[in-house]
Structure formats: structure tokens, C-alpha cells
Amino acid sequence: MPALLPGGSRSVLFNSFSFLFLYLPVVLAGYLWLARWRPAWNVGWLALASLFFYGYWDSRYLPLLLASIVFNYWCGLRIAAATRWRRRWLTGALAANLALLGYFKYANFFIDSVNAITGSHAPGWDIMLPVGISFFTFTQIAFLVDCYRGLAGEYRLLHYTLFVSYFPHLIAGPVLHHKEMMPQFALRPRPGAADFAVGSGIFVLGLAKKVLLADPLSVLVAPVFAPGAEPQLVEAWIGALAYTMQLYFDFSGYSDMAIGLSRLFGVRLPLNFNSPYQATDIGQFWRRWHMTLSRFLRDYLYVPLGGNRHGPWLRYRNLVLTMLLGGLWHGAGWTFVVWGGLHGLYLVLHHGWQAWYGPLAAGARTWWAWPLTFVAVVLAWVVFRAPDLATAVEIWRGMAGANGVALPRGLAAYAQPLLQLGLDLQFSGIRWIDFSGIGVPTLAVACVLAWLAPNTQQIFRRYGPALERGAGGTGRWQWRWQPSRGWSLALALLFLGCAFSMNRVSEFLYFQF
Amino acid sequence: MATHSRMQWRRYVTVFGAASLTVLAVVASLNYQVDPYLLHQWDTAQVQQLRPGREKLSAWGKTYALARLRPAVLYAGNSRTELGLPTATAPWAARPVFNGALSGASLGDALAMVAHAAAVGPPAVVVWGIDAPSFTLEVGNTDFDRALVATDRWYLWRRKLIDTKRAISTDMTLDSIRLLRGTFGAVCHSSLALYGQRDDVCVRDRIDDWGGTRGAVLPRVREFIRGAGPTAAALTAFDQGIGELCRARVQVRVYINPTHAMTLDALYWRGKWPAMERWQRELADLFERHRTSGCDAAIVDFSGFNRITTEPVPQAGGRESMTYYWEPSHYRVEVGQQVLARLAGGGAAADDFGVDLVPQTVALHQARQRGARDRYHLEHARETALVRQVVEQVAAEP
Numbered sequence: 001m002p003a004l005l006p007g008g009s010r011s012v013l014f015n016s017f018s019f020l021f022l023y024l025p026v027v028l029a030g031y032l033w034l035a036r037w038r039p040a041w042n043v044g045w046l047a048l049a050s051l052f053f054y055g056y057w058d059s060r061y062l063p064l065l066l067a068s069i070v071f072n073y074w075c076g077l078r079i080a081a082a083t084r085w086r087r088r089w090l091t092g093a094l095a096a097n098l099a100l101l102g103y104f105k106y107a108n109f110f111i112d113s114v115n116a117i118t119g120s121h122a123p124g125w126d127i128m129l130p131v132g133i134s135f136f137t138f139t140q141i142a143f144l145v146d147c148y149r150g151l152a153g154e155y156r157l158l159h160y161t162l163f164v165s166y167f168p169h170l171i172a173g174p175v176l177h178h179k180e181m182m183p184q185f186a187l188r189p190r191p192g193a194a195d196f197a198v199g200s201g202i203f204v205l206g207l208a209k210k211v212l213l214a215d216p217l218s219v220l221v222a223p224v225f226a227p228g229a230e231p232q233l234v235e236a237w238i239g240a241l242a243y244t245m246q247l248y249f250d251f252s253g254y255s256d257m258a259i260g261l262s263r264l265f266g267v268r269l270p271l272n273f274n275s276p277y278q279a280t281d282i283g284q285f286w287r288r289w290h291m292t293l294s295r296f297l298r299d300y301l302y303v304p305l306g307g308n309r310h311g312p313w314l315r316y317r318n319l320v321l322t323m324l325l326g327g328l329w330h331g332a333g334w335t336f337v338v339w340g341g342l343h344g345l346y347l348v349l350h351h352g353w354q355a356w357y358g359p360l361a362a363g364a365r366t367w368w369a370w371p372l373t374f375v376a377v378v379l380a381w382v383v384f385r386a387p388d389l390a391t392a393v394e395i396w397r398g399m400a401g402a403n404g405v406a407l408p409r410g411l412a413a414y415a416q417p418l419l420q421l422g423l424d425l426q427f428s429g430i431r432w433i434d435f436s437g438i439g440v441p442t443l444a445v446a447c448v449l450a451w452l453a454p455n456t457q458q459i460f461r462r463y464g465p466a467l468e469r470g471a472g473g474t475g476r477w478q479w480r481w482q483p484s485r486g487w488s489l490a491l492a493l494l495f496l497g498c499a500f501s502m503n504r505v506s507e508f509l510y511f512q513f
Numbered sequence: 514m515a516t517h518s519r520m521q522w523r524r525y526v527t528v529f530g531a532a533s534l535t536v537l538a539v540v541a542s543l544n545y546q547v548d549p550y551l552l553h554q555w556d557t558a559q560v561q562q563l564r565p566g567r568e569k570l571s572a573w574g575k576t577y578a579l580a581r582l583r584p585a586v587l588y589a590g591n592s593r594t595e596l597g598l599p600t601a602t603a604p605w606a607a608r609p610v611f612n613g614a615l616s617g618a619s620l621g622d623a624l625a626m627v628a629h630a631a632a633v634g635p636p637a638v639v640v641w642g643i644d645a646p647s648f649t650l651e652v653g654n655t656d657f658d659r660a661l662v663a664t665d666r667w668y669l670w671r672r673k674l675i676d677t678k679r680a681i682s683t684d685m686t687l688d689s690i691r692l693l694r695g696t697f698g699a700v701c702h703s704s705l706a707l708y709g710q711r712d713d714v715c716v717r718d719r720i721d722d723w724g725g726t727r728g729a730v731l732p733r734v735r736e737f738i739r740g741a742g743p744t745a746a747a748l749t750a751f752d753q754g755i756g757e758l759c760r761a762r763v764q765v766r767v768y769i770n771p772t773h774a775m776t777l778d779a780l781y782w783r784g785k786w787p788a789m790e791r792w793q794r795e796l797a798d799l800f801e802r803h804r805t806s807g808c809d810a811a812i813v814d815f816s817g818f819n820r821i822t823t824e825p826v827p828q829a830g831g832r833e834s835m836t837y838y839w840e841p842s843h844y845r846v847e848v849g850q851q852v853l854a855r856l857a858g859g860g861a862a863a864d865d866f867g868v869d870l871v872p873q874t875v876a877l878h879q880a881r882q883r884g885a886r887d888r889y890h891l892e893h894a895r896e897t898a899l900v901r902q903v904v905e906q907v908a909a910e911p
């Protein structure tokens with residue numbers, strides 16, 4: 001009786017038992033068997049497994065993904081082969097991709113915006129966003145543009161299908177580039193314990209980021225960002241900080257899992273995060289946060305717009321345009337546009353400052369550059385997470401103290417020295433933050449790790465964790481993974497800690513983009 | 514990349530894999546065997562043992578029990594039905610009866626439970642308790658994982674996997690150890706021991722935590738009006754669900770829960786009365802439509818202001834323990850028996866407790882309720898004042 005069951009969709013998330021104990025072992029076993037007996041079939045096997053991974057989620061969109069792959073592959077061939085009409089082929093193919101993305105992702109945003117401006121009441125369309133459409137569209141746009149530029153090789157359809165649908169990256173990135181991936185797919189598979197050891201280690205660290213850090217922080221975020229919550233100073237800052245950390249550990253955890261999973265099959269993925277909250281200026285932040293998207297936006301949007309080649313003012317315009325479109329890529333809503341605009345403004349201020357005063361000396365950076373950058377990022381995340389602009393403004397007001405400065409009642413007994421100093425403190429209680437729960441201690445741990453600890457690639461740097469060589473340096477703390485018994489038991493313990501906390505599987509925040 | 518011997522890499526992988534899988538296997542086996550939450554018990558001795566007052570994961574136990582028992586009569590709904598409708602003294606006692614209602618369940622949860630029962634073996638009769646605030650598709654019972662709903666004949670095999678997965682958890686491990694050490698708690702029987710009906714001893718234990726009926730009155734009224742229902746999406750899903758049951762030739766008896774008069778009065782002061790009346794009219798039309806297409810379906814309204822629901826609460830000079838209610842949100846089995854008798858066709862239709870919702874008389878029924886409500890404000894001034902106080906508090910919440 002399906003009509004009795006409202007809603008619901010299946011999913012094979014990396015942090016689910018069905019993925020870890022069913023899907024992954026089967027795919028891995030098939031891969032190992034084929035690598036030994038039929039190595040030429042491995043690309044087909046991984047492509048099949050990836051399409052199953054996508055189709056299991058919602059089979060209705062599997063034909064869409066397949067059609068997108070075949071269409072773009074065919075367009076790529078035509079663009080590469082054409083002597084005339086190359087530009088028209090490219091324009092047509094890009095228009096088709098953007099139309100697809102526009103229909104699924106932005107049609108209702110457009111209708112809502114027109115309604116808001118004109119006061120009309122046109123009904124929205126009943127459209128469900130296909131998972132990962134932003135990622136597989138961008139991946140293929142890069143391929144088409146490189147075909148036009150003559151930078152793409154001659155790829156086989158099967159390899160191209162695997163490149164687009166490769167399950168570790170399909171749902172939420174990293175945004176892959178064909179020039180990095182195709183040569184790896186063309187290699188004869190040589191599975192070994194080394195790849196498995198490194199891959200599983202990276203995967204477990206990513207899983208721990210998601211399950212042990214990001215998920216427990218959600219309880220601090222939702223109440224503060226609820227419309228009408230009007231958080232006061234402490235609540236607003238804790239809520240904003242919690243979301244800042246939740247998003248980082250959620251998304252970088254997902255990226256680590258993707259990198260680790262891929263490594264199990266001997267394939268290296270590009271880095272996506274490099275301790276972004278340790279950045280000391282906003283330009284550096286964008287070279288460390290969602291690095292593959294930043295790279296895409298730089299190479300396929302900012303540079304074609306003119307980049308920094310036509311003077312400072314056009315450079316600033318290009319920066320703002322790139323960030324506005326980058327914001328819109330994250331979601332069909334004005335909050336994302338404002339978030340992108342804010343970061344565009346930050347980048348303009350940063351470059352303007354550098355042009356005016358010159359780069360800061362290394363010593364000068366140390367005491368205020370990092371906190372300034374971090375606070376700017378936190379303020380921007382507020383509008384990124386808020387359900388609407390009014391709620392974002394309310395939280396910003398709270399962070400500025402405009403909604404009051406109430407403190408926990410329990411602190412009143414310890415506050416006499418401060419009160420004697422004449423400070424006007426109210427101990428009327430915190431409404432939206434549960435200090436007795438696990439959220440606040442988790443936030444403290446998350447902050448320390450994000451600000452001070454080495455990241456995953458720094459921990460695994462001696463074993464080529466990603467495509468980039470020597471990325472990330474060594475970090476402040478000298479944690480160096482090696483295939484020792486101690487590390488093996490430590491990561492097994494971490495994995496068990498995750499497994500015992502996984503019964504309520506939560507989706508990754510970046511799935512919605 | 515640093516170089517190590519092949520042996521070193523293999524040893525690393527072996528230690529990681531062996532340590533992880535051994536611990537997982539041992540803990541999963543322990544928890545599966547001990548089964549502290551009765552996830553997969555039905556006719557075992559464990560079901561009859563005394564347990565802690567708070568039942569955990571009851572949706573798991575009930576879906577499993579339903580798959581094993583395949584009752585002829587199913588009760589569906591939320592905790593009001595779970596506490597109030599008796600299984601042992603039901604009019605259909607000659608046939609197996611199971612109370613599949615769940616604490617905190619929304620209409621969406623109840624729909625899923627009915628879908629499960631229909632999939633494992635359609636019951637002959639479904640008795641379904643509803644009320645306006647919980648008439649939504651939101652997840653109300655957060656333990657009711659939809660993977661527990663049967664969709665094919667392999668359900669019991671799939672349950673083994675799902676239950677094993679649930680066994681890999683910290684809370685279950687700690688409770689297994691408590692159970693083995695004898696420190697788990699022994700307050701009352703699991704609802705499975707009473708065919709899904711909540712043990713009165715458990716309920717009394719919970720009420721005592723509130724500070725008795727008196728202490729529970731205002732929190733329960735507050736909780737009642739916070740519900741987001743009734744929603745249009747829920748009505749559509751309910752319509753489809755009733756249609757499915759009709760097509761399967763199931764006798765459908767739906768009733769609006771006889772929550773205390775204070776709860777409906779709170780909806781009135783909260784400004785939700787017009788929405789509730791519209792919902793009642795839509796329900797009357799919905800059932801009329803199904804009846805005309807040959808379905809044996811009926812809906813009876815036990816809510817409002819009648820001889821049962823207007824019982825004085827302790828704060829208004831009533832006794833500390835009410836006759837018909839645990840507290841305003843939950844009625845006792847004595848009321849449930851009258852509800853069942855009425856739904857089975859044996860109760861008195863003439864008095865004011867239980868009014869058939871049919872399009873022809875719904876307007877008259879609602880007019881009478883409005884009159885009864887106004888009289889209630891005059892005759893139960895203390896309750897009315899308490900309700901207004903709660904509504905003002907809720908209105909002040911962000």
C-alpha cells in the first residue's frame with residue numbers, strides 16, 4: 001500500500017551502515033577480483049557501481065544523468081573535431097547545460113522573485129532537485145570548454161562516464177577535472193594494502209569529522225537560526241560559531257571520505273580543504289575552502305571575464321561577479337546571493353588594501369589578520385545558513401548585542417567581582433543553547449581542531465594523500481600517520497566510535513547544493 | 514610517498530580490520546541476543562518481564578510484533594490511543610487485537626504503521642484515533658524509522674539486518690550491560706505484553722514524574738496546542754490511505770480523540786477553532802465520499818464539550834486523580850471502552866459522547882459545540898482561566 005506511506009527517499013550515504021557494510025565491500029571485492037582476472041573491465045565495473053549508487057537514491061534521475069553524460073561527450077567530440085562552428089557548438093552545449101541547471105535549480109527562485117517584485121501570484125513548479133546536478137554540470141562544463149581550447153584528450157565514453165559519475169565525488173564533489181582523472185582511469189589497476197591503508201585512514205578521519213564533530217553541533221545551530229528566535233549576544237555567537245564549525249567539519253569530512261574511498265581503488269582525488277579557518281586573509285581563505293570549486297570559478301569564470309588583466313576596477317568587478325555567481329551556485333535564494341556578494345566585497349577590500357598599502361609584513365599579520373579573517377567568514381556564514389534575510393539580520397543584531405546580553409543563570413553566583421566593577425550584566429538565562437548537552441563541549445573541541453590541529457593531508461602527507469604534492473605543509477602539531485600498529489588501533493578505535501554513533505544517519509549539508 | 518615493506522602494510526590493514534570487525538561482531542551479537550528494547554520479541558518470556566517505566570524504541574517492537582501476530586483488529590494513532598484503547602476487553606476480543614498506536618505519533622507516523630500492518634497481513638478492522646494538532650505529516654515519533662515498514666515478503670529477514678544494525682550503538686550496549694547486571698529497572702510491563710496497549714503502571718509512573726495529574730495539566734495543554742496540524746497535505750495523505758484500506762476491504766473506524774475540554778478550549782483561545790471546524794467538515798465529506806463508493810468507513814467525534822470531557826481537573830476542585838483522564842491529553846481505558854463500544858455499534862448513540870461526523874449534520878454538531886464551549890466558559894471559569902494563561906504563554910514564545 002504505497003499510498004499509505006508519505007514521502008521518503010532512499011539514500012546510500014557514506015556515513016550509513018548499508019554503504020559501509022554492503023555497498024562498499026561488494027564494489028571493492030568486485031574491483032579486486034577484476035583487477036586480478038579482468039583488469040580491462042575495472043573501469044566498467046566502477047562506472048556501473050557509480051550509476052547504481054546514483055540510481056539507488058532516486059532512479060528517476062538516472063536517465064537524466066546518463067543523458068547529460070552522453071550529450072556532453074558527443075558535444076565534446078563535435079567541438080574537438082569541428083574546424084568551423086566550434087564556438088557555436090560550445091555555446092550551444094553550454095547553453096543546454098545551463099538550461100538544465102536553471103530549470104531544476106533556479107526556475108522556482110525565478111518565479112518567486114518575479115512574484116515578489118511584481119506582486120503577482122504565479123504558482124511554483126513541482127520540481128525536485130536531482131542530487132549532485134551542480135557538481136556533474138560544472139564538471140562537464142569544464143570538459144566542454146577544454147575541448148574548445150584544445151586541452152582535452154581523446155577519451156573513451158566509458159572512461160568519460162566514470163569520470164562524471166565516479167561515486168566518491170558524484171554527490172557533493174570535489175569538482176573533478178578531466179585532465180587529472182582520465183590518466184588515472186586509463187592506468188592498469190594495481191590494488192594493494194598500501195592504498196587500502198592510506199585510503200581507509202583518510203576515510204575514518206573524514207567519518208569522524210562528520211559523525212563525532214559536525215552532527216552533534218547541529219543542536220546548537222537550528223534553534224538560533226529559527227525564524228523569530230531573536231537570539232541575544234551569547235546565543236547568536238555560539239549559534240554562528242557552531243554553524244561555522246558544523247559546515248567545515250561536515251563538508252571537509254565528506255571530502256576526506258571521498259578522497260579516502262577513491263584511494264581504496266588506487267585513484268587520487270584533488271584536495272578540497274586546507275585548514276581554511278587558519279587563513280590570515282580572505283584570499284587565502286578562498287585558496288583553502290572548497291578548493292576545487294574555487295579553482296573552477298577562477299579558471300572558467302573569473303579568467304574568462306578578464307581576471308586581473310584590465311586594471312584594478314575591472315578586476316574588482318570580476319571578483320564581485322564571480323563571487324555572486326558562486327553564491328548563486330550554492331543555492332537558489334537571495335541569502336546565497338548576499339553571501340556571495342559579501343565575499344566579493346571582502347575580496348575587493350582585501351585587494352584594495354594590498355594595492356594601497358602593499359602586502360602586510362609577516363609579523364604584522366600574526367596578531368590581528370587571522371581573527372579579522374575568521375570573524376568576517378563567520379558573519380558571512382550567518383546569511384548562508386539563515387532561512388531568509390530577515391533572520392540573518394536578526395542574528396547579526398544579536399551578535400552586535402542589539403538583542404540584549406543575557407547570561408546563564410548559573411553564572412550569577414560567580415559574577416560578583418564583575419558586578420562590583422559596575423558592569424550591567426543580566427543573568428536571565430540562555431534560551432536557545434543547551435549547556436548541559438554535548439553541543440558546547442563539541443564546539444570547543446571543534447574550534448581547537450580547526451584553528452590549531454593539522455588537517456588530514458598534513459597527517460598523511462608522507463603518503464601522497466591527494467593529487468597535489470606536499471600540499472598543506474606540516475601544521476602546528478606534528479601528527480604523522482604511518483602504518484604502525486599504534487595508528488592502526490587508534491584509527492580502528494575511532495572507526496568504532498563512529499560506528500557506535502551512526503544509528504541516526506544525517507545527510508551532508510552540501511548535498512543541497 | 515614513504516616506503517614500507519609489503520608485510521608492514523598488510524599487518525596494518527590486518528590489525529585495523531580485525532580490531533574493528535571483532536569488536537563490532539561481539540557487541541552486535543551481545544546486544545542482539547540480550548535485546549534490551551525488545552526489538553525482535555513477540556511470544557518470548559522476555560516480553561512478560563518487568564521493565565523501566567519509559568519504553569524505548571516501541572515502534573521497533575510493535576512493527577516486529579505486528580509482523581508476527583498479524584492481528585485482525587488494529588488500533589492506530591498516537592499515545593492517546595495507545596494508552597486509552599484496551600486490547601483485552603475490546604468488542605472484537607474473539608479476534609486478535611493489537612494496539613499499534615505510538616507515543617508522539619503524527620498522522621504521518623500512523624499512516625506508516627497502518628501501511629506496515631497492511632503489508633504484513635491486512636487486518637479486517639482498523640480503529641484509528643486522530644486529533645487536529647497531530648494531524649500532520651511531520652515525523653512525530655522520532656524512533657519510527659521508515660525502514661521498519663514492511664514493503665515485501667522478505668520483511669522478517671530484512672528486520673534481522675536492521676536490528677543488527679541498531680545493535681551497534683552505545684545506548685543499547687550500556688542497557689544490555691544494565692540488563693545483565695540486573696540494574697535496568699523493573700517498573701511495569703512492556704506494551705508488547707498487553708498487545709500494544711501501554712501498561713497503566715507505566716503511565717502512573719510517568720504521571721508521578723510530573724507531580725501527579727495536577728502537575729501534568731498545564732504542560733499537557735501547552736503541548737497539545739503546539740501541534741502544527743491540521744494540514745492540507747496530511748488530509749490528502751489520509752484520504753489516499755483510507756482509500757487504500759477501502760480497496761483492501763478493510764473496515765475503517767476513525768474517531769476524534771476525546772481529549773479533555775481544556776484542550777479544545779485552548780485551540781479556541783489560540784485562534785485555531787475555525788481551522789478545526791473546517792477540518793471536521795472536510796473529514797465528514799471525505800468519509801461520505803468513501804462510503805458512497807462502497808467502503809465500510811465511519812468517523813465519530815468524541816472530542817469537544819460533553820459529559821466525559823468536561824470532568825473537573827484537580828485545580829478546579831476535582832479530585833487529585835481524575836476518573837476519565839490521566840491528564841487532559843490522555844484518557845483512561847474506561848473512556849476507551851466506551852469509544853470502542855460506540856465504534857463497534859454497541860454503544861449509546863443518543864447521548865453527547867460520540868457524534869457521527871456526516872455532512873448532513875456536521876453544521877448542527879459544530880453549532881452545538883460552540884454553544885457547549887460558551888457554557889463551559891461560564892460553568893468552568895477556573896479551567897478557562899488556566900487555559901487562557903497557557904495560551905498567553907505559548908503566544909509569547911518565539
